[in-house]
Amino acid sequence: MSEKVRIALDAMGGDNGAAVVIAGADLSLSRHPDTSFIVFGDEAVVRPLLESRPALAAASRLVHTEVTVKMDEKPSQALRHGRWRSSMWLAIDAVKKGEADVTVSAGNTGALMAMSKFHLRTMPGVSRPAIACLWPTLRGESIVLDVGASIGADVQHLVQLAVMGSAMASVVFDLERPTVGLLNVGVEEVKGLEEIREASQVLRTLACSHMDFRGFVEGDDIGRGTVDVVVTEGFTGNIALKTAEGTAKQLAAYLRSAMGRTWMAKIGYLFARQAFKTLKDKMDPRKVNGGVFLGLNGVVIKSHGGTDAEGFAAAVDLGYDMARYELMAKIRRTLGQAAPAPVAGEVAS
């Protein structure tokens, strides 16, 4: 990696487009001055935004393209129409060519994953990419993966998810040996969990110095922060993530309604305003914005499409950390340790 962290930005992605991307990048730059940007987008739109922010303009190179992947385009459509020339593709291409260390986009998730897979390809030893997210917990934060890159997972893929997730945890949380749990249900003797049980056995036998495997965890262990990394296949992970988001919104609505119902409650609210602000900050989804695409030959960060500058800045910060603390090298190192280990069947024979 060069001395500066080089970030490729898809300036045209997201519901709010270039204004949010440029403002967010500016905010992140103020926190990490050792960043440079390559900004891909429509010059007529992006140039004026950049020029109003001299520090960012000085740290950026703008590459013009008129082609934008739409938020509602299907991945296959986006590939047909946006390959080689869209801002999204070109941002990924910058990582592929080694001109950037990481790509950040708030664009269409399906299209971003399809293009990233197509162009960057999966890394040796990884069968399928995954999306990892940061999940706020009672202990701080955990990483949950996969939250929707692919559906279903065999033993090998679950083991790869554990390896990639623990490498990411070592980067984000600065841990030598992150704890890892496999998401499961508590009922014993239920059929159909063979791959999860077998993955657990494989992970137990891995004498891996970069990962501390703790066995099964259940749904309520995620918010409790029982482990640093929660491993599950993409369908369940996506449902869990959205269910938690839904529950958080629901409880916030209950709280607002309870605090507005009587004069006593309203007075109480005024006194406790600072406490409510603390709580709101704690629950702020913008602070943990950014899904990380893992398992490709390059790091791609997906920001929420509907976020604001603060949220996009968090995604850029995450990209900065991934590059600065060498996520790719750490995944390769842990994969290298994990790969030669015997699988469960061989141990038994």
Place this chain on the structure above:
Amino acid sequence: MSEKVRIALDAMGGDNGAAVVIAGADLSLSRHPDTSFIVFGDEAVVRPLLESRPALAAASRLVHTEVTVKMDEKPSQALRHGRWRSSMWLAIDAVKKGEADVTVSAGNTGALMAMSKFHLRTMPGVSRPAIACLWPTLRGESIVLDVGASIGADVQHLVQLAVMGSAMASVVFDLERPTVGLLNVGVEEVKGLEEIREASQVLRTLACSHMDFRGFVEGDDIGRGTVDVVVTEGFTGNIALKTAEGTAKQLAAYLRSAMGRTWMAKIGYLFARQAFKTLKDKMDPRKVNGGVFLGLNGVVIKSHGGTDAEGFAAAVDLGYDMARYELMAKIRRTLGQAAPAPVAGEVAS
């Protein structure tokens, strides 16, 4: 059904045993005086508890057994040791024999499901039983199933879940045509969801007057209350349920911590105390206590093992509703409408 609702109670189930069961039944009886109970348990323990509650004692018949299924017994162990003679088995047996309309137990979930399946068997037209739960939402409550009876589901089972869930919704929410959604992830063109897509097509073609199928819903639609019934297979359903419980606990802990941090917040808390009480009631898991085993020849209600009298009473209330408003007949009626409909493959040919 007889004029009274006849409820069979496993008095020995749950972390807190007979004291909670008897107090809960008494509470439920005060709300539904047209209930009679058959209470299965150790006479030396249960008789004194019953005698201290004359109204309940008058409405109850006590059947003595010394055999109790332990909370940590494996289902297979429980079947071996508790069949024919444990309080759990005898409570299920009362429904099998037609002496009771519904069974309520706070015992070991796996054992209760294994015994219920073994003794009651699945009803004609249903391949596997399911556990349905009530889920508090912004609109009120929804039913989510399956939350853990079995892992994985083919098209036929997903359709059966929709049928059983909508029958339960018509009973619990008093609706002619409950809305039903299939839980899915939002990403298009992801492989591995064939059975969910196909189930959706089958449900669309069912001209069923007792169910209003609304297509796919996502994880955050559950808390939003988008549909009355959310259908998913048991692994994902269990993870979603526990994840939501974990998130609710997490946010409650954040709130407590924020309100105790400063004197201003503490004063605010005092003013808003009533509002916080309302919120706490709203989030009270005891009020929606009770998983309903669906798809068997008889209704079995599973109460949380760790609940108190108020929570157990909610499970008994749920059992009362299921019997009084004829859940079994409604499931049969909807199954009858759903069964002869052509499946997707036949429509295409």
